[in-house]
Amino acid sequence: MTALTVEALTHSFGGLQALNAVTLSAGVGERLVVLGPNGAGKTTLFNVVTGLIRADAGRIRLFERDVTTLAPHRRARLGLGRTFQITTLFPRLTVLDSVLLAVQGADGARFAFHRPLRAYPRLFEAAERLLDEWGLLDRAHVMTRQLSYGEQRQLELVLALAARPRVLLLDEPTAGLSPGETANVTAMIGRFPRDVTILLIEHDMDVALALAERVVVLFQGRVLAAGTRDDIRRDVRVAEIYLGVDEA
């Protein structure tokens, strides 16, 4: 069974064709990297897969189930998680409160309105465990907007993990990070549970090829090439577009 399949996904914004019959699939536990220059359609692809945008045409299947018309939160409940290129966190909530919300989202307790949050110690345990595992426990009571940018990117990843996803879409997790922070985050992603399927958008070729088993290259909304790391390294067309384009 494939974890995620995307068939002939097409979408345009006004006159601009962002996605053109994009087809790809990822197996369970696979690490798939989506490469491509700016404007290739990578983030649009993620937006369509997570349901924030409704594609003009095409189908999306999550574990063989057609989710093309499901609302974003329904897809999330089926195990689809995501981080954003532009940090999307809760500015005035503490790190702990943020992770609690993420953990709560995957728990049945989320509907309760008659008992305080404190009445669900399992949520606190899960949140603290996560923070400890990913090295943010000492920042638990700091407000998100007071974290450094690097810590925020880490928190972005932790929030996505807290929801216990089966397929995780990571949109440029190392964007704007220093080399040291980039190494940290790369190592962090490398330690993610093996049964989680990961699709990764990355500009940094080193990071991408370090984490990836397979690569898909998008260019102007189409799939230009797909294959293993080595296939892509040797692909002439890919080299052309990367040599001709200014890289982040």
Added chain:
Amino acid sequence: MNRAAVAVAAALLAAVPLALSSYHVGLVTKMLIFAIFAMSLNLVLGYAGLPSLGHAAYFGVAAYAVALVTLRVSDNFWIGFGAGLAAAALTSALFGLLALRAQGSYLLMITLALAQVLWGIAFGWRSLTGGDDGLPGIMRPGPGLPWSLGTGTAFYYFVLVVFALATGALSIVVRSPFGRALVGIRESARRMEVLGYDVWLHTYVAFVLAGTLAGVAGALFVYYNGFVSPAYVSIVFSAMALIMVILGGAGTLFGPALGSAAIVFLENGISAYTERWLLVLGLIYVAVTLFAPTGLVGVLRRVRRWA
């Protein structure tokens, strides 16, 4: 706010009829009623972050329902009050469906516009609502209750109990997972959506809860004043609730009550000297947005360093 402060406040409030003149008891009663109104708005505005500017719609519609039922159907308290709550709940359920199709400034406009439509109906439909003159002659509750609330003191304690229940209920809701989810939605609806939360449903439920609670305040107010008029659904009433929330501190539990106290006492004081209360209210809006956007609670926190 810590328990000691709450206990002191509760004791003070309970002692009001013993210490103050009947005029002032009436004023504190009004303050408590508006505190409930402001707290209801705080749920959608402060906690969920929805800019709802037409909150008087539910306050007023409940007031009219109570008035009409009490005057024309039955003076039984439960029937009248129940009608008020039902009217507020249904109106907020309908308006919520329309308004929550939008966000941000659109939501702001739509909520204001919907409330103004109700105002137009209240003003124009003379045969039903009495138009600009309103509907007078609503007696303090009696039939259906074990005691008559005819005296100022009895009515005051009744309102105080309702206020305590409302505060208690809200305090439970905002600390619950649902309440925390509302705050998450305020901070980042997009993040909440991809974490698996049905954002629309959460905001809709909050909207209807808030509308219903505003209806409680509206029902109490019509009993308090003995009449209802289009003012109860007007922009001015929505503006009062709004400034109470902002001035007191949006997104805090006791902020709205503080804001209500400030505004009710200010209005009372200023109206004794001049008719220009709305001018002052407008200036308060300008001053608060410029100088104290986190409200009184924010100021108090900085002064006392409470968590």
Added chain:
Amino acid sequence: MTFWTIQVLNGVSFGMLLFLLAAGLSLIFGLMRILNLAHGSFYILGAYIGLSVGRVTGSLVVGAVAAIALVTLLGVLMERFVLRRVPAEELPQALLTFGVLLVVGDLSLWIWGGTPQTLPKPELLTGSMRAGDIVFPTYRLFVIAVGVVVGLALWAFQEATKAGAMIRAAIDDAEIARATGVNVSWLSTAVFGLGAALAALGGIIGGPFVGVYPGADFEILLLAFVVVIVGGLGSLKGALVGGLLVGLLDTFGKALFPGLAMFTIFAPMALILAIRPTGLFGAR
């Protein structure tokens, strides 16, 4: 047949007034993302100042010019010295303009009193014109003409001139506009002033047949909101189409079902919200 024609003309003339009101609101929101609740204030100030100056000088034209000039100045001062000091978020800005709405409303009540007033029509525009069986007040035709002229001017301004191109660029992306040397700050003030001027013009034009009275600012604001909800916020075309639609629906509603005044305003709003929440021409 005559009845319907007259109703259509009534609807269109009212719709043109609504267009004037909505255009300013939409313009300000489109560029500055500010929902200017003080728009109603600019309307009544336009009407009241026009009335007073007109009485003092004996000339309606002087009154009209003075009103538009003063209200524009007020708008410019409000934008430069007050609005800028508020955090650039939707709610604080809207709240500030709300405060101004309350302040101006009460000051107007104090200065001009509570009696409803109507502006006098210029001699030239009183009376009616005939076309076959149809007799129609000249003034209302004048209103339609003003609406068309202003609409064309605004459209030409946006499409043809450099300033219009700057506004369009800034509407689409303030950062990019800044990067290409467009003075967004000056532009913001100018647009706010233009919005205020349009509202004041609405007050002067509408003065003779809608009148001005305490509470008119709230009522005008509601009408402008409904137009913008239907037509889409930030779109000139939306303001025009929305204005005409609401004007016609309101006129026909009142003519056919006189008791249900408010529902003729409520119905198009509810319908649009159900089908297309950002309005007919609003950005998605």
